[in-house]
Amino acid sequence: MSESPNSPTDTVRDEAVVAALREALPADAIIALDDDVMAAYAHDEGEWVPFGRPAAVVRPATAEQVQAVVRVCLDLGVPVVPRGAGTGLCGGANAIDGCVVVSLARMDAVLEIDPVESIAVVQPGVINDDLRAAAAARGLWYPPDPASAPWSTIGGNVATNAGGVCCVKYGVTRDYVIGLQIVTGTGELVRVGRRTAKGVAGYDFVGLLVGSEGTLGIVTEVTVKLRSARAPETTVAGYFDSLVAAGRGVAAVAEAGITPSALELLDRHCLEAVDAWKNMGLSAEADVVLLARTDLPGEAGVAEAQAIAAAFDAGGATFSVVAEDAEEADALFAARRLAYPALERLGPVLTEDVCVPRARVSEMLGRIETAGAAHGVHIANIAHAGDGNLHPLLIVPAGDEAAKAAAHRAFDDIIAAALELGGTVAGEHGIGLLKRGGLADEVDPAVMDLHRAVKTALDPHGILNPGKVVA
Amino acid sequence: MSESPNSPTDTVRDEAVVAALREALPADAIIALDDDVMAAYAHDEGEWVPFGRPAAVVRPATAEQVQAVVRVCLDLGVPVVPRGAGTGLCGGANAIDGCVVVSLARMDAVLEIDPVESIAVVQPGVINDDLRAAAAARGLWYPPDPASAPWSTIGGNVATNAGGVCCVKYGVTRDYVIGLQIVTGTGELVRVGRRTAKGVAGYDFVGLLVGSEGTLGIVTEVTVKLRSARAPETTVAGYFDSLVAAGRGVAAVAEAGITPSALELLDRHCLEAVDAWKNMGLSAEADVVLLARTDLPGEAGVAEAQAIAAAFDAGGATFSVVAEDAEEADALFAARRLAYPALERLGPVLTEDVCVPRARVSEMLGRIETAGAAHGVHIANIAHAGDGNLHPLLIVPAGDEAAKAAAHRAFDDIIAAALELGGTVAGEHGIGLLKRGGLADEVDPAVMDLHRAVKTALDPHGILNPGKVVA
Numbered sequence: 001m002s003e004s005p006n007s008p009t010d011t012v013r014d015e016a017v018v019a020a021l022r023e024a025l026p027a028d029a030i031i032a033l034d035d036d037v038m039a040a041y042a043h044d045e046g047e048w049v050p051f052g053r054p055a056a057v058v059r060p061a062t063a064e065q066v067q068a069v070v071r072v073c074l075d076l077g078v079p080v081v082p083r084g085a086g087t088g089l090c091g092g093a094n095a096i097d098g099c100v101v102v103s104l105a106r107m108d109a110v111l112e113i114d115p116v117e118s119i120a121v122v123q124p125g126v127i128n129d130d131l132r133a134a135a136a137a138r139g140l141w142y143p144p145d146p147a148s149a150p151w152s153t154i155g156g157n158v159a160t161n162a163g164g165v166c167c168v169k170y171g172v173t174r175d176y177v178i179g180l181q182i183v184t185g186t187g188e189l190v191r192v193g194r195r196t197a198k199g200v201a202g203y204d205f206v207g208l209l210v211g212s213e214g215t216l217g218i219v220t221e222v223t224v225k226l227r228s229a230r231a232p233e234t235t236v237a238g239y240f241d242s243l244v245a246a247g248r249g250v251a252a253v254a255e256a257g258i259t260p261s262a263l264e265l266l267d268r269h270c271l272e273a274v275d276a277w278k279n280m281g282l283s284a285e286a287d288v289v290l291l292a293r294t295d296l297p298g299e300a301g302v303a304e305a306q307a308i309a310a311a312f313d314a315g316g317a318t319f320s321v322v323a324e325d326a327e328e329a330d331a332l333f334a335a336r337r338l339a340y341p342a343l344e345r346l347g348p349v350l351t352e353d354v355c356v357p358r359a360r361v362s363e364m365l366g367r368i369e370t371a372g373a374a375h376g377v378h379i380a381n382i383a384h385a386g387d388g389n390l391h392p393l394l395i396v397p398a399g400d401e402a403a404k405a406a407a408h409r410a411f412d413d414i415i416a417a418a419l420e421l422g423g424t425v426a427g428e429h430g431i432g433l434l435k436r437g438g439l440a441d442e443v444d445p446a447v448m449d450l451h452r453a454v455k456t457a458l459d460p461h462g463i464l465n466p467g468k469v470v471a
Numbered sequence: 472m473s474e475s476p477n478s479p480t481d482t483v484r485d486e487a488v489v490a491a492l493r494e495a496l497p498a499d500a501i502i503a504l505d506d507d508v509m510a511a512y513a514h515d516e517g518e519w520v521p522f523g524r525p526a527a528v529v530r531p532a533t534a535e536q537v538q539a540v541v542r543v544c545l546d547l548g549v550p551v552v553p554r555g556a557g558t559g560l561c562g563g564a565n566a567i568d569g570c571v572v573v574s575l576a577r578m579d580a581v582l583e584i585d586p587v588e589s590i591a592v593v594q595p596g597v598i599n600d601d602l603r604a605a606a607a608a609r610g611l612w613y614p615p616d617p618a619s620a621p622w623s624t625i626g627g628n629v630a631t632n633a634g635g636v637c638c639v640k641y642g643v644t645r646d647y648v649i650g651l652q653i654v655t656g657t658g659e660l661v662r663v664g665r666r667t668a669k670g671v672a673g674y675d676f677v678g679l680l681v682g683s684e685g686t687l688g689i690v691t692e693v694t695v696k697l698r699s700a701r702a703p704e705t706t707v708a709g710y711f712d713s714l715v716a717a718g719r720g721v722a723a724v725a726e727a728g729i730t731p732s733a734l735e736l737l738d739r740h741c742l743e744a745v746d747a748w749k750n751m752g753l754s755a756e757a758d759v760v761l762l763a764r765t766d767l768p769g770e771a772g773v774a775e776a777q778a779i780a781a782a783f784d785a786g787g788a789t790f791s792v793v794a795e796d797a798e799e800a801d802a803l804f805a806a807r808r809l810a811y812p813a814l815e816r817l818g819p820v821l822t823e824d825v826c827v828p829r830a831r832v833s834e835m836l837g838r839i840e841t842a843g844a845a846h847g848v849h850i851a852n853i854a855h856a857g858d859g860n861l862h863p864l865l866i867v868p869a870g871d872e873a874a875k876a877a878a879h880r881a882f883d884d885i886i887a888a889a890l891e892l893g894g895t896v897a898g899e900h901g902i903g904l905l906k907r908g909g910l911a912d913e914v915d916p917a918v919m920d921l922h923r924a925v926k927t928a929l930d931p932h933g934i935l936n937p938g939k940v941v942a
Contacts, residue, residue, distance in 0.1 A: 116725045116830045139728050161671045172669060174678070175646065188917035196826040197858040198643060199895040200632045200682045202902065202910050202940060203922055207645070207678030211671045228728045231771075254587045257610050257699045297771040300702075355667040359587045387668040424670040431673065439673050446659035450929065451674055457928035458921065469673060 006053060013098055014055035017078055021056055021100065024068040031103075032057030041101045044083065046091030048350050048404075049433040054081070054095040059106045063181060063189055063220035066102060070218065071187040073100055073463050081465050082214040084124065084156025087148040089351050090432025092160060092213040092468050102218065104155045110134045111221070118226045119178070119195055124155025124219050128162075131224075140226040143170040146428070147340060155219050161211030163428030165336075168386035169261045169295075170227070172428060174210040179223030182209060185216070185459035195223050208454070213430055214465040216458040231297040233261055234305045235329030238312030239286035239319040243267055243369065243381065246288040247362020249315030250385045253292065254358045256311045258304060262293040263386025264336050269393075270380050273342035274335050282335055286318070290385060291332055339382050343393050346378075350394040350407050353435075354418035355427030358388045367417035368392045375410040377403070389427035415441065431469045439469070477524060484569055485526035488549055492527055492571065495539040502574075503528030512572045515554065517562030519821050519875075520904040525552070525566040530574045534652060534660055534691035537573060541689065542658040544571055544934050552936050553685040555595065555627025558619040560822050561903025563631060563684040563939050573689065575626045581605045582692070589697045590649070590666055595626025595690050599633075602695075611697040614641040617899070618811060626690050632682030634899030636807075639857035640732045640766075641698070643899060645681040650694030653680060656687070656930035666694050679925070684901055685936040687929040702768040704732055705776045706800030709783030710757035710790040714738055714840065714852065717759040718833020720786030721856045724763065725829045727782045729775060733764040734857025735807050740864075741851050744813035745806050753806055757789070761856060762803055810853050814864050817849075821865040821878050824906075825889035826898030829859045838888035839863045846881040848874070860898035886912065902940045910940070 006014065021030055032038045033056070043051035055078065060066045073080040082102045083093035095101050107123035110131060114120070115138050122131055128142075128149040135142045145164035146152055152162065158180070163172045179193035193199070193206035209217050240246040246265055253263060271283040282289070290312060294304040305322045312320040323329035343349055356364045365381065368390070372379035383390040394410055396403035415425050415438045425431075425438030440448055451470045458464075477485065492501055503509045504527070514522035526549065531537045544551040553573045554564035566572055578594035581602060585591070586609045593602055599613075599620040606613045616635035617623055623633065629651070634643045650664035664670070664677035680688050711717040717736055724734060742754040753760070761783060765775040776793045783791040794800035814820055827835045836852065839861070843850035854861040865881055867874035886896050886909045896902075896909030911919055922941045929935075 115728065116722060117828050118725070118730075161675075163669055167669060171646075172671075174675065175642075184917065184921065186917075186920075188915075188920075190915045190917045190921075192914075192918060192921075194826075194895050195893060196828055196860075196895050196898070198634055198638060198826050198855075198860050198898045200643075200899055200901055201895045201897045201906070201913050202918070203683055203687075203925055204632075204645065204675075204678045204681065205918070205921060207675045208925075211675055216674075228730055251587060254589070257586065259589075259699055297767065298769060300768040300771065355665075355669050357588050357667055384669075389667075389669050422666060424665050424667050424672045426672045427667070427669045428671055430671055435672070442672050443663075444659075444661045446655065446657075446661045447663060447673070447676070449657075449659075450655065450661075450663075450676060453928035453931075454674055454679075454925060457924035460924075 010098060017055040017076055017100060020072045020076060021058060021069065024072050025058060025060065025065055029058050029060050029065055030056060031059050041083065041103060042095040044086040044088035044091060044093040046089050046094060046432055046434055049091035049094065051091065051094035052097035052099065054101045055098045057101040057103060059103045061106050066218055066220050067183045067187060067189045069100060069102055070183045074187050074461055079463055079466050082218045084153030085151045087152040088156060088160060088432060089429045090434040092430050092432035094433060096467065104153065113138045113140065115140060117195065119223055120226055121221065121223045122154055123221060124153060126154045128152050128154060128157055135226050136229065139229050141229050142176065142224060142226055144173045144176060154222050158210050158219055158222055159213050160430035161428065163384065163389065165262045165264060165384065167384060168263050169259050174207060176224045177206055177210050177222060178225055180206050180209055180219050181221035182217035182219055185461060185464050193223065211430065213432060213468050215455060215469050216464065230295045231301060233293040233295045234301050235323040235332055236292040236305050236308045237321050237323070237332050238290040238317040240288040240290065240316065241318055243288055243365035244362045245316040246290055247365050249290050249312045249317055250361045251359050252311040252315035253308060253386065256307060258307055258311065260292040260308055260386060261295040262291065264291045265381065265383040265385035266336060266339055267381040270339040270343065270382055271335065273346060273380065274338045277342045277345060278338060280335060291336055343380050343395055347395050347397050350411060352390065352392040352394065352411060352414055353427050353429040354414060354423055354425060355387060355389040356418055356421045356423030360421040360423065361385055361388050364390060364418060364421055368414055371410045371413035371417065374413065375406045377407050377410040379410065387427065388423065433468060436471055481569060488526040488547055488571060491543045491547060492529060492540065495543050496529060496531065496536055500529050500531050500536055501527060502530050512554065512574060513566040515557040515559035515562060515564040517560050517565060517903055517905055520562035520565065522562065522565035523568035523570065525572045526569045528572040528574060530577045532577050537689055537691050538654045538658060538660045540571060540573055541654045545658050545932055550934055550937050553689045555624030556622045558623040559627060559631060559903060560900045561905040563901050563903035565904060567938065575624065578691070584609045584611065586611060588666065590694055591697055592692065592694045593625055594692060595624060597625045599623050599625060599628055606697050607700065610700050612700050613647065613695060613697055615644045615647060625693050629681050629690055629693055630684050631901035632899065634855065634860065636733045636735060636855065638855060639734050640730050645678055647695045648677055648681050648693060649696055651677050651680055651690055652692035653688035653690055656932060656935050664694065682901065684903060684939050686926060686940050687935065701766045702772060704764040704766045705772050706794040706803055707763045707776050707779045708792050708794065708803050709761040709788040711759040711761065711787065712789055714759055714836035715833045716787040717761055718836050720761050720783045720788055721832045722830050723782040723786035724779060724857065727778060729778055729782065731763040731779055731857055732766040733762065735762045736852065736854040736856035737807060737810055738852040741810040741814065741853055742806065744817060744851065745809045748813045748816060749809060751806060762807055814851050814866060818866050818868050821882060823861065823863040823865065823882060823885055824898050824900040825885060825894050825896060826858060826860040827889055827892045827894030831892040831894070832856055832859050835861060835889060835892055839885055842881045842884035842888065845884065846877045848878050848881040850881065858898065859894070904939060907942055
């Protein structure tokens with residue numbers, strides 16, 4: 001799980017890479033030659049999986065510079081590992097020994113917001129929240145809202161097909177990306193997709209690239225659809241006395257035919273961690289909280305909020321309430337936002353990302369409790385419950401290797417349970433290195449063959465983030 | 472554009488195919504051995520492009536039978552051409568000499584409608600309207616609504632990534648398909664995608680298959696997302712005195728930040744053809760009609776309908792009106808529905824499908840008029856105007872080969888103009904054979920290389936509908 005020391009042979013190899021990069025790029029695009037800086041770019045937040053020691057870290061300012069880097073890597077047969085802000089959780093941006101890490105953070109321009117076409121064109125290093133703000137300034141809205149939105153980049157969101165809170169009603173990153181400029185595995189700089197509202201000209205390379213974690217091409221520009229700004233949301237909270245009861249509340253919302261604009265779950269461990277940090281007094285009131293939102297306009301929104309509260313009650317809530325005002329609603333969602341950092345205070349967190357059918361959320365939450373008990377692992381649950389996308393957070397004491405090993409075993413049990421319940425191993429965080437085994441468990445061996453065939457077709461020299469997604 | 476006669480060698484080849492199919496399939500799955508029946512399966516509605524003479528036509532009843540057919544074709548090196556209802560307009564289902572045509576029409580079961588997961592699982596031969604009806608019976612809605620919805624199959628809709636009237640607000644077929652069962656180019660029967668609300672496990676083979684016109688796999692089962700039933704729509708009509716003015720009306724709606732649930736255009740030629748057939752008196756009132764709908768609930772819908780009418784006025788409408796009731800609205804949309812059959816009464820129709828940025832609709836409509844005038848071709852315009860997706864209909868007198876040639880020249884001019892205006896050659900009808908040249912004009916040669924690489928990766932023996940999409 002840490003960098004291996006460089007052998008003399010490795011050093012010669014790495015120096016050749018640096019020399020070639022110096023010829024191909026302006027001086028300010030090559031940032032990292034010393035070990036400290038390089039270490040900061042050696043992995044994303046997927047620290048539970050291995051990472052290597054890059055030969056160089058570059059920060060290109062243009063698509064042509066990215067192309068130049070890929071061509072150097074092609075010439076020398078060196079892997080290229082693209083990265084955005086490094087907020088990924090599966091090691092998709094983890095360095096490989098001797099690779100060139102390409103940070104796209106400098107390419108951070110919002111190139112265009114077009115209200116008539118309802119599109120934005122951005123460079124990959126634009127921060128998610130910055131795109132949202134630029135769109136809002138023109139009366140538009142970019143929905144995908146991963147928890148990392150204040151830090152993560154659109155390029156990284158594209159690489160992982162990032163989701164978020166809005167997805168239960170508005171879908172994920174792939175639902176918004178309509179065009180890409182990419183550098184291919186053979187070093188060509190090309191455009192795929194479109195900037196029109198519709199288009200079926202040829203194979204869907206845009207969809208294929210989204211979620212491919214830099215293994216099929218490096219994204220240098222992104223065109224996304226935007227939506228019109230929406231009505232203010234109304235928040236509904238439901239308190240439950242068990243995870244299984246809260247799962248029934250989720251199913252009751254779906255059974256009522258309601259599509260809320262958010263439907264999140266926080267368990268007792270989250271509530272206690274937030275209370276311990278911010279003294280919000282939440283854990284005295286509930287074991288599990290469901291937080292829903294509706295963004296239907298006017299009276300329709302009022303009716304939907306009441307219908308959600310009624311569904312919570314039907315699912316067995318001990319208490320449900322429609323927030324009276326924005327302040328009350330914000331306080332409730334603050335707990336959701338604070339849960340992850342509050343839990344991180346307790347020790348290293350291994351974040352799970354399984355997604356199961358909505359009707360199985362209750363059962364899956366029970367299986368997670370069982371896995372935690374079986375392996376003696378402290379597991380808190382945050383969930384995009386309305387999507388069936390659960391984030392059990394496996395927390396271990398810092399430096400306790402035995403506890404880490406137990407967490408990995410509980411993690412495997414959770415993956416196996418999700419597959420048994422008709423779910424998927426990865427809802428929105430990607431495969432990277434962490435879930436490669438899970439992917440192979442989920443799909444047919446013949447589908448793994450399809451993965452390898454497409455990987456070879458688009459990256460014939462095997463230089464694009466090799467070893468991620470498919471071994 | 473017609474079948475070539477079989478040589479004695481061809482006959483021997485075809486008999487070997489039939490003999491192998493007889494061994495692999497039950498008798499009732501092989502339907503066509505005589506010329507008349509075979510001719511009916513030799514092409515779709517893309518009769519303006521060539522089609523060949525199949526060796527056999529089969530109608531499998533199960534996915535395993537489809538797999539058996541593909542394995543026979545692999546053994547004998549024979550192309551396999553899948554087809555749904557044959558309503559495609561680009562020759563994507565046109566037969567190749569000596570191929571096996573696989574009609575999926577018998578596989579027409581709605582296997583599952585699940586209101587809690589909001590999904591449907593169907594066989595590929597299910598008619599679009601039948602899926603919509605099955606969903607509606609459970610309070611759900613399957614949005615994609617191509618004009619062919621009463622006849623076309625979901626499998627065909629998946630193959631072409633079909634669109635329709637709803638797309639301006641609700642997207643196209645690809646936005647709804649989340650899982651597929653397919654027979655691969657190597658004869659494996661596998662599942663790709665998911666049945667959960669979210670999922671990022673591996674490459675997006677579902678998106679890649681949608682719109683690939685049977686060239687990358689044969690679809691044997693489709694899982695789609697459904698939406699909750701929506702509020703009744705309100706219709707708004709705007710009358711304009713020129714195509715260019717109507718184009719300005721479209722832009723005005725977009726500039727006002729409105730996303731209508733439909734925004735269609737009908738020109739004078741359509742109105743006159745409908746009047747000549749059904750005597751609706753439309754062409755006396757307008758040169759061009761825009762028809763919009765809103766499905767926002769309650770007061771929000773009333774406000775949006777008024778805002779659309781105001782945008783039409785701002786764009787230069789001579790008259791605009793919010794329909795008072797469903798009857799008046801239905802009468803207006805009846806003209807839209809009747810336009811295509813009314814025009815087909817006048818002679819063979821070559822249907823275009825370009826899509827341009829919304830802001831360029833007005834200019835593109837002008838360029839279409841210019842192309843018609845330059846080549847002496849009668850061109851009527853139906854358009855999903857809110858998407859910028861235009862269907863200029865090039866109408867020639869039956870049997871007039873010179874007029875047909877002129878229509879092809881006007882068609883090429885229209886494609887060139889769409890590309891010049893930043894559009895795409897294909898909005899929702901696919902590439903098939905008709906738009907292969909247009910696709911090559913639209914994308915970079917390196918992107919055509921990507922197409923060929925993916926085609927080879929997924930169809931290594933070149934048997935899946937060869938020659939469609941990519942030559």
